[in-house]
Structure formats: structure tokens, C-alpha cells
Amino acid sequence: MKEQAQNKQIGAPMDRVDGRLKVTGGAKYSAEYELPNMAYAVLVGSTITKGRLTGIDTKAAEKAPGVLAVITHFNSPKVPGFDTAGKDPSQPATVGGPLKIFKDDKIRYNDQPIAVVVADSWERARFAARLVKGQYAPEKHKTNLEANASEAFLPTAAKKNPKHPMNDYQRGQVDAYKTGAIKLESEYVIPTEVHHPMELQAITAHWEAPDRLTLYDKTQGTLATRRDFAKEWNLPEENVKVIATFVGGAFGNALHSWPHESAAIIAAKVVNRPVKLMLTREQMFTNVGYRPYTWQKLGMSATADGKITAITHESVGQTSTYEEFTESTLAQTRMMYQSPNVTTRYRLASLDVCSPIWMRGPGEATGAFALESAMDEMAHLLNLDPLEFRLRNYTEQDPEKNKPWSTKFLKECYQLGAERVGWNKRQLKPGSLRDGEWLIGYGMGVGTFGAHRGAATVGAQLRPDGTVLLQCATTDIGPGTGTVMTQIAAETLGLDPKKIRFELGNSSFPKAGTQGGSSTVNSVGPATQEACLALKEKLRTLAGAAFASAKKEDVTLTDGYLALSGSPTTRVAYADLIKQGGDKAVTVEAKPGPEGQKYSMYSFSVHFAEVRVHELTGEVRVSKLVSCADAGTIINEKTAGNQMKGGAVGGIGMALMEAAHIDDRFGRYVTKDFADYHVPVHADSPDVQVAFVNQPDPHVNALGTKGIGEIAIIGVAPAIANAIFNATGKRIRELPITPDKLI
């Protein structure tokens, strides 16, 4: 027992394995690779929103010092994959495809790249880029969602496939809320929110041979990126190598291949040198996706004793003209509360904008703003405590799929959070609490996200020095993947974490999916565990007679020896194992089992906010924020806590300040830097309190994990909006809640 306690790695708040590298600058991000003979590229963007390029004056740029090439659709080499019809059926989330850069003269959004300037230094490329002038034949554009909402349509994927989740959903009667006894109908708007991770999007493209391409790229999926660019250039996938050892935050931003990546690859081909391309902060607004502007309407009815009788939730999200981006805005509404009648309708509006992309808590965070605000509105109508109202409509099984939950500890989360925030201080009547000019209020918001798991493969090998090396193509965009995998391996092997090295972010490593949808620990975690078990089994068979009848579970790796737990004298030195020769490596794939058919698998969260609103100036301060999660087993309390805190701060931004505004006359963003696009600073965030239920889910995987990243933000914005209502009596249904809306 003692030994086991010592080896308890899962759950320990272990420091990040790469923490030192990150804070000392030793971690290399995609813009930091310096290759011999490197050239630098800068994009030039369109200044109109829709129309045609009639010409481009590149003369001045071409003559500028250090310029190697100016590439436009007039002179770009043909990208073979741009002409291949059809799309990848494994990518059902979008219809259409990424912009095919420099393929034609069509302008589809403002700041769409019309040229890339390549020079011998970044500064020179940037200078010359400003000398390129496009000539345009503009056409009338559309960039305003509400003005074009009448043209909203059912996504094509849903039209083609009646089983597609973006189809209208119905249980019970259609729009039954309209005839309900006590009812409400509210409209909600969330503006475009832009990603802006600390690390800018950057890529270094290197044609190592005419048919061999290496990319140092900011991506959440090394294999997805490899597949996309292998296809673009008609190359066998193994000829393309993608390296993303470190990613400085991504949040969904790097789940898609973007035009600047294609541009760098084209540029590298043209100048026949490795080319580095890094977007500017301004270009991060326009060329790499965002959380789409979304309009929602929510109708709800309930009985006087607080039972929901019907919900109708409709939404129209913005997408581009060349790609249909969809997200699960309405998913939470279908399964969160016990309501006999539920209708959901999801629509898209195509605008002359760059394609959106998933952004942390994709869809659900948007939908939860409407659903959880409406829950608060209904509780107020019923004169009920919003927590009590949620308890009265708690679901003990999934009302959408009619299946049992794999696990659900949301009630426990409610209790933990309510205690910590001091929910008992909340008054039913808005505007009841104050401290001088500051009005005080409390609010809550609930979040959920599917506990997704995919197949993943991990390689493990014992090295001659007694360390274990694990490899997987997964990425680590910041949550601490390498750290928690090291913990899982350490616990499974019984080996000191310092003797384990988990390498990731390289498409040559064993396969894994992209890091997104809170699925990495669920998928790569069990693969790591199984690879370690397989490694022990392999070593056991090599270890001779003493181990012949031992179970692999009892085999442990200690400092210098393979040993048997419970039998301290039975051991074999690694040196002896190594001497024997033979392979000390395994590669193991772990896949989800059939449990997904039997159970509904979700992570859950609840966020409680205490806010202070200045009655004269309308300023809002979030004075307390408590986030509680049922995310299954917590592998690392510290990194998991970081995830929750980061999500909570993102939620403060969403609730109070983030909005990218387009001037529709020009189709151009007027918020294009951090002076205009506000994200929270330290002073905006209280010390976020996090609590986990930490109960394993036995059905998702053997580790019991369910996923954290998304539920960290889903439900935070409505918690704050509801607290503001409780403080002021003002219900703000359009985010962000800036001072002007509260005075």
C-alpha cells in the first residue's frame, strides 16, 4: 500500500514538464525556427469586401530592397489540390472549403489576402507589402447578420442528411411554449468574438525536396494539417511532415487550415527557400476565424410550481459565402432540462466575411448564454431561486437520447458552488444589495459538453538509460497534455515521472486526433495507459523465469530495475534486459468501446458570479467567480484548475467586453487592435475559485476522465449577466455588457 501511495501520480498537482522551458524562452514556437537561407513573407489584404481584383500594382514592391517575390493570383504557381473537386467526407463540420488563395480574382471578404510579399527579412517584406496596391471592381456586400437574417437557411449538410444534428429537433409538440401558462420569449445576441491567443498564427514552410514538405506550423492537429496540405499539393501524406512541438494557445483557432498557410507554402515553392510567415495582430481579426455573430430567440413556458413545460430555441449564426461553418449552439437546450416539449431550429446566414471557426466552448457557450439567461428570466417570473428552479428541472437521464448518463454529478457541483460563492446572500428581488454606489448581485450559469473520445495511438519504449520515451502526434496547445500523459505513464509504469518523456506535436509520431472538443485526455490518456501496460508486458516476457507467471499489472518500473510489486526481491536490472537485445518498444492504439451506444456522456459545469455594478457609471466588477465541474477523474489538479480559470476569464471577456465590430458600409472591422478589442486584464478578474467533483466516469475510458477545456467557459457569460440582473434589475440580452448598457 505504501508503495502505491508513493506512486500515486494521477491527481497530483504536478508542475508542468515544460514549464521551465516556457518561462525561460527555451520552448520553440512555430515562428521561432530559423532555417538556413530562410525568407520571410507578409500578406497584403484586400481593402474591399466583395468584388473582383482588376489589377495589382506590384512594381514598387518588387523594386524594394530585399524583395524576392511578390505573388498574386496573376503569377501564383498552380496548386494542384485547388482544382481537385470534392471534399473530404471525414470533415463533415463544414460544407465548402477553405479559401483557395491566389486561385482567382474574386474578393470574398475584407482583408482577404491578394498578395504575399517575400523578402530576405521580415521588416523588408512588411515595408514592401505596404507598396502593393490592388485595383478593384467592387460589388455590393453584406456583412450585417440581422439585416440579412431573412435569408437564413438550414445548413446544406442537414438538408442532405435528415440524421444530421443541425436539422430541426422536436420532442413533444412544436413551439408548445406559446400556449404555456407562464411564458417568456426573449432574443439574445452575441457579437463576433475573435480568438487572439498570445501566440500569433505563424508557419515556416520548407520544401526539402520538390515533393517533400516540412511545416513548422501553429496547429491543433499535426495530422489534419498534414492531410490538408498533402492534398493541396497532391503529395502522399508521408511526404509532408508537420511539427508543432509548442503551441501558444489556440482555443479552436488552429483547428482549420487557413489561407496564410497555403500562401507560405506557395511562397516557399516560388523562391525555393524556406519561408516564414507570421500574421500581424490586425490580420488575426480577419483571416483565421472567430466565434460567429449569432442571433438567438428562446421561448419557454413553465407551470406555477416551476416545472418547465416547453422550450423553443432558434438561432442564426454567421458564416462565410464559401464555407458553411456550423456549431452546436442548440445542443445544451435539448438535454439539460426536463421538458416534455422542445423545439430547436438552427440556421446560417452567409455573409461576405472570413469563415468562422470553433472558439472555446464552441456553439454551446453561445447557446448557453440564451438558455441560461432564459432560465434566470423564468425563475424571476416564477419568483423562484434560480438554483431551486434548476433543481426542479434536473434530468436524471438524457431526455434527448433517452439514455442514462454515463455519470452526472451536476447537483454536487451546484452545492459546492453555491456554498463557495455565498449564494444564501442572494436576494430574490433585484437591486436589494448595495455597498455605497455599488449594487451587488449573484448569478449562475450551467455548462455542458460531450465527453468525446476518439482513437489514439501511443508508442512507448524503454531506453538503455532506464528512461521511458512515449510519443504521440497529438498537440499541446496549452492545457498541459505532455504533463498529464507523463503522470498517467508514471502511475501505470510505477516509474518516477522524471524518467519519462512524452513527445508530441509531430506528424511522424503515432496517430492521434486534433486537440479540440475537450477530447485529448479522454483519447490519448487511455492510449498512454495501454501503451504502458503493453510495454510492461513486453518487458515481463523478456525478464525471464521470475516474471513468467506474474501479471502485467504487478510489474513496475523502478529506478534501475524491472520489479514485481509485493515481491521486493524479484527484480531485473534494465542493463540486463537491454543486453538481451530485442525490441523494447510497443505501439498501441486505444479506441472507444461500445459504451457510447449505451450511455449519454457529458461533462458538466456550473459557474457562480458575484458582481458589483456602479449605479452611476455602469461599470461592472466581477468580485467573485466560482467554477465547479463534473469532469470525471482529475488527472492533475493544477493544470485542470488552470483550464477552469482560463475559461472563466474568457467568460468574463465574453460577458463584459469582447466584441469585434464591422462598419457595414465598408465591410471592414473597426476594432483591429487591443486598444479597441478588449480582453480582460488582471484587474478584471477575481481570484477564480475552482472545485471539481472528481468522480471517475467508468464508461468514457478506464481513467474515468470526461474533459474540461470547454465547460470551463460554457455558462460563465450568463452567470455574470444574471448576476448583473440580480444587482440592477436590468436584463441585458446583447453581449458584451458594457457600461453604456447599464446607465
Next chain:
Amino acid sequence: MNQFQYVRPTKPQAAIDAVAKDQNATFIAGGTNLVDLMKRGIATPQKLVDINRLPLTKIEKENNGLRIGALALNSTVADDKQVRQKQPLLALALNAGASAQLRNMATVGGNMLQRTRCSYFYDLAMPCNKREPGTGCGALEGINRMHAIFGFSDKCIAVHPSDMSVALVALDATVLVSGPKGERRIPFADFHRLPGDTPEKDTNLEKGELITAVDIPDGPFTKHVHYQKVRERASYAFALLSVAAALDIENNTIKAARLAMGGVAHKPWRLTAAEQSLVGKPATEESFRQAAAIAMQGAKAFKHNAYKLKLGPNTIVQALKTAASAA
């Protein structure tokens, strides 16, 4: 960025000559505004005259007031003992601006001369009379949440973004200038301009004129002062609107008052009539509300900034209340 020459004179006259005689030369102090403008292609000087070696950093007593050198850093001024004792309002306004890092670079002269934060001004692809006279004002019928409610013209509705300047105009400061034609003193209220037909000119400073110092006369405003800045996040954002308030109170009666607003006009907006209305009145919310109503006379809003018509008086009241109760 464009190529440019760089010189770093040590004598004021040399710096003045360098800029006065070269159409495309400009001073650079902390560079926190100018370098951004250069990177975006909005300012394209061919020669930078770095003034950081000029002996203009002192903060000293001068006649009946304080003289603050044009190159004194925002952070140095905010932390200076004399400033904190004699002109605490200035320290409050400075500390409400930007971030600690920026205040460590930014100078007093540069702060006064920072350009507007109107987003149309910052985007070369948008129309803007201030950046490119004759192209039109993008903000007039565009997204004008941050824009002026006083003193604008149909050529430009931008606001001056400086916090420090709001305090300086309230404190009756004077700008000391040295130029090709010699020295002159410009009352702070006349330093910045209204846009009129020439929004490209932010101030009444002539080409080649160097700000050498700012004089602030001693006054009774050492205790009841407050700088109230309303912004979209707790720190590190430009003001939606701000108010500098200073009161001299004896036996709960206001003997003298100073009031100015930021974020409402092309220049820091002194509210003289409202100040006068306060004199002789008790320091009560009622008096403050009356003054606020006077202050807002003549205000006019555009599509997205109507909230300022309410935020203005509210913030004035809050600033005066806080100033009155400051111990």
C-alpha cells in the same frame, strides 16, 4: 516601416533647428505613440529627432507653482512628492492612463501630443479627414461609440485621448514652448484645438516648436480632488469618458471648483460655467447635479454615443462626490 534618419541632439536649439528646417522631420520622445503610428504607415517622418538627451526632465518649484519638464516621464511625475502634495489631481489622472510599462516610457510633452484613438484614423483603408484631409470623416456616420459630444465639426468628431491633459486643463496649466521664433507660453486651454475645417491640426503648436515644460500654479486643490475614469475594463483602456474634479471646501461650502471632462471633445473639455455654479454652494449631491446639468448644456450625440449624454452628468456627480469626501 519607412526608412528614416535618426539624430539625437543634446541642445534644445539644435533639436528645434533640426525639425524647423526639415519639412519631414519630427521629434520623438518616449515613442509610445509615434512608433505605433509609423508602424501603421500613418506617420511617415523621414527624420526622427530624438529629444531624450535634452535637459528637460526636471520637476521644480517655479514662482508660485510647479514646473514640470516636457521630458519628465509620466510615472516619475505621478510618483513625485511635490506633485502629490501640491497637485494630487495630476497624479491621479496620470495613473489612470495606459499601463505601468507605458507610463515608464511616455513623457509629459508626448502625452499632450498623442493623437486620437479614432479607429478610422488608424486604418489607412478608411476615410479620415484628420489623417488625409478631404477623404471624409469615417466616424460621422460610422461606429462612433467613442466619439465627441462637444465641439465637433462635420469634418471630424474625434476625441483627444489623454487623461493627463484633462487634469492639466482643470489646473490652469501653461505650456512652455520654444521654437524658431523664440519662446512663448500657451495657456493649456488654448493648446489643443477644436477640429473646425482643419481636423488634421490637433494643437496650436507650430512646426519646429518644442514643448519644454508645463507650469502649474499653486492652488487650494490639495485635498478634495478626484479623477473619475469610466472605461470598459478595470485598467489599461482609454476612457469612454472621464472627469477631473477639484474642490476647495470650507465648512461644507465650496469656495472654488475646477472641473474638466475627457473623452467628450477634440480637446480636454474645461467646464467653467459648471465650476462657477458650484461656488458658494454646499458640497451636496444636489449642488453637484445642478453643476452636471450645466456642464452638459449644448452636448449632442451621434448614433452610437448617446450614452455619453447620461454618463457625462453621472460621472461628474460621482467625481465631485468622491472629491468632496476625499480625506
